Amino acid sequence: MTHRAIKGYGTLLLCVLPIVACAGVMNALEQATDESTPEGKLVRGANRLRKSFQDLDPSEEHFIGRSVAAELLAKPEYPLVADESLNKYLNDIGLAIAATNDEVRRPFLDYRFAALDTDEVNAFACPGGTILVTRGLLAKAETEDEVAAILAHEIAHVTLRHGLGAIQKANLASAFAYLGEGAAQATMNSEDLAKLTGIFDDSIDDIVQTLITNGYSREAETEADALGRKFLAGTGYNPGALRRVLVKMEGSGGSGGMFATHPAPSTRVAALGATEAFSGDSSAMAARTARYDAIFTP
Amino acid sequence: MRGQAGLARLGLGAQALAPLAIVSLGLLPAIALGLTPSTFGAAAQAKGDTVTVTRKTTKLRNAKRTFAPSVADLQEGDRLLVDAAEGAWFEVTFTAPAGSLKGFVHGGDVSKKKDVRLSGDGVRENYSASEAAAARKGFNPDVEREHRTNNPALEPAFDRVDAIQARIVTDAELLAFLSAGGLGGMGGGR
Numbered sequence: 001m002t003h004r005a006i007k008g009y010g011t012l013l014l015c016v017l018p019i020v021a022c023a024g025v026m027n028a029l030e031q032a033t034d035e036s037t038p039e040g041k042l043v044r045g046a047n048r049l050r051k052s053f054q055d056l057d058p059s060e061e062h063f064i065g066r067s068v069a070a071e072l073l074a075k076p077e078y079p080l081v082a083d084e085s086l087n088k089y090l091n092d093i094g095l096a097i098a099a100t101n102d103e104v105r106r107p108f109l110d111y112r113f114a115a116l117d118t119d120e121v122n123a124f125a126c127p128g129g130t131i132l133v134t135r136g137l138l139a140k141a142e143t144e145d146e147v148a149a150i151l152a153h154e155i156a157h158v159t160l161r162h163g164l165g166a167i168q169k170a171n172l173a174s175a176f177a178y179l180g181e182g183a184a185q186a187t188m189n190s191e192d193l194a195k196l197t198g199i200f201d202d203s204i205d206d207i208v209q210t211l212i213t214n215g216y217s218r219e220a221e222t223e224a225d226a227l228g229r230k231f232l233a234g235t236g237y238n239p240g241a242l243r244r245v246l247v248k249m250e251g252s253g254g255s256g257g258m259f260a261t262h263p264a265p266s267t268r269v270a271a272l273g274a275t276e277a278f279s280g281d282s283s284a285m286a287a288r289t290a291r292y293d294a295i296f297t298p
Numbered sequence: 299m300r301g302q303a304g305l306a307r308l309g310l311g312a313q314a315l316a317p318l319a320i321v322s323l324g325l326l327p328a329i330a331l332g333l334t335p336s337t338f339g340a341a342a343q344a345k346g347d348t349v350t351v352t353r354k355t356t357k358l359r360n361a362k363r364t365f366a367p368s369v370a371d372l373q374e375g376d377r378l379l380v381d382a383a384e385g386a387w388f389e390v391t392f393t394a395p396a397g398s399l400k401g402f403v404h405g406g407d408v409s410k411k412k413d414v415r416l417s418g419d420g421v422r423e424n425y426s427a428s429e430a431a432a433a434r435k436g437f438n439p440d441v442e443r444e445h446r447t448n449n450p451a452l453e454p455a456f457d458r459v460d461a462i463q464a465r466i467v468t469d470a471e472l473l474a475f476l477s478a479g480g481l482g483g484m485g486g487g488r
Contacts, residue, residue, distance in 0.1 A: 056415075056436075056437070057352060057409065057411075057414050057415040057416075057436065058352045058353060058409075059352065059354075059374065059415055059416055059417040059436070059438065060415050060436045060437040060438070062354075062417070063417070063437045063438060063439065063441060063442050064437055066442065066456070066459050066463075067442065067445055067452075069455075069459045069462070070452050070455040070456045070458075070459050071452070071455070072455075073455040073458045073459060074451065074452050074454070074455035080458055080462075087465075088465075091465055091467055092467065092471070092472070092475040095467050095472055096472060096475055096476050096479075096481055096482065099364050099365075099472055099476075099482070100364070100476070100481070100482040100483075102385070102386040102404075102406075104406075105406065106353060106356075106404060106406035106407055107353070108352070108353055108354050108374075108417070109353075109354055109463055110467075112462050112463050112465055114462045130459065130462060130463065144479070175437075179435050179436060193440055193441065193444055194444065196437075196441055197441050197444040197445050197448065200437055200441050200445055201445060201448070203437075204445075235476075235481050235482060236479075236480065236481040236482055236483065237481065280480075281480050283480065284479060284480020284481070285480075287478055287479055287480060288479045288480070291478070291479070
């Protein structure tokens with residue numbers, strides 16, 4: 001194909017894309033063209049151009065999340081808690097929430113939870129379902145239901161894909177455009193890999209920056225609170241436990257960590273609206289109290 | 299206009315596209331609300347569709363329940379024929395090496411996309427070379443390896459991530475935890 005012809009098809013692509021930005025139209029175009037023709041190949045290449053973080057597939061989300069988690073765990077201020085019983089307890093609670101709510105996003109691997117050994121009040125939901133929660137935040141919880149509330153809020157962030165949403169649109173557009181261009185080639189060569197890795201690095205930075213410094217939007221936190229509360233109820237935990245944790249955070253005050261990246265606890269409590277009705281089974285509550293105490297009471 | 303000329307070359311003028319554009323624009327409110335196709339659940343699938351497993355592993359179960367007994371282990375890339383969609387679950391046929399198996403899979407474990415990106419590790423489907431290459435054109439293990447090569451100081455942290463992700467919690471352990479705490483409809487307060 002001559003350079004002029006390539007340029008012509010490139011112009012055609014630029015003309016087609018804005019008009020046919022919806023997947024349904026792109027699929028119709030694919031059906032209307034012959035795969036063996038240059039036009040057909042062009043449409044099929046354009047069809048592979050993805051547009052937003054919503055188009056990232058679970059395996060891609062997994063690899064992004066692994067690198068985000070590694071960046072966090074590489075920071076000296078975030079060592080892992082070595083207490084196996086605590087980490088097992090967090091995984092039992094978190095996986096119980098994930099297993100009992102159909103709306104929970106199902107990641108490439110399963111959710112995994114780990115405690116960070118710091119007084120800072122914070123938690124990090126990495127894309128793909130690795131969730132890190134600090135000892136300082138866990139100290140705000142006084143029951144298993146309240147620990148569950150903290151984890152349910154973070155699972156909601158993963159489900160709503162807020163971490164991926166933190167990737168700058170320009171970085172994502174670069175990645176998708178590059179992968180779209182390369183889709184016509186049989187394999188990704190070393191130059192492709194280097195360029196894609198550069199975009200990957202920038203995307204990781206975007207997410208880590210948001211998790212540690214900027215925080216999600218107030219709307220995102222409100223969404224995660226509402227969905228987290230729904231998850232609690234779906235599992236059988238007291239949905240009012242989230243409100244109780246937030247009230248304790250408000251009462252104890254603090255700075256940095258979650259206090260810097262999240263809306264004020266009082267704002268979040270107000271957004272939750274009316275208090276939640278709950279009539280827990282007393283023997284079940286006693287069982288949960290006993291296992292909470294076994295982990296957290298010295 | 300150059301755009302119209304381009305569409306004409308595809309045999310698709312503005313008139314041909316108009317109904318499609320209207321249909322697609324009708325989806326915009328749903329997209330604005332964050333309702334992606336996966337949000338609609340399994341019901342969006344039709345009988346006869348093929349879906350691809352997008353989790354590293356999952357189970358084909360004998361009923362549409364999370365802890366229903368397993369019929370077969372499924373792996374990333376396995377293709378399943380949809381027999382019916384029921385709530386968040388699909389009733390599917392899986393053509394295993396030993397023969398066809400019927401069962402249920404959660405809608406969140408599969409994708410209907412034809413060009414879904416896969417990690418490529420452990421994929422056992424008989425993908426053609428071009429299909430396999432296309433499926434790996436995304437953020438995949440090669441990209442992570444390159445990222446780690448460029449950032450060797452992260453290696454100890456990646457070891458910690460590996461350790462966190464290596465934890466195994468079985469269905470039996472989780473069921474026991476739920477039951478003991480009166481959760482998941484097992485006597486807990488709802």
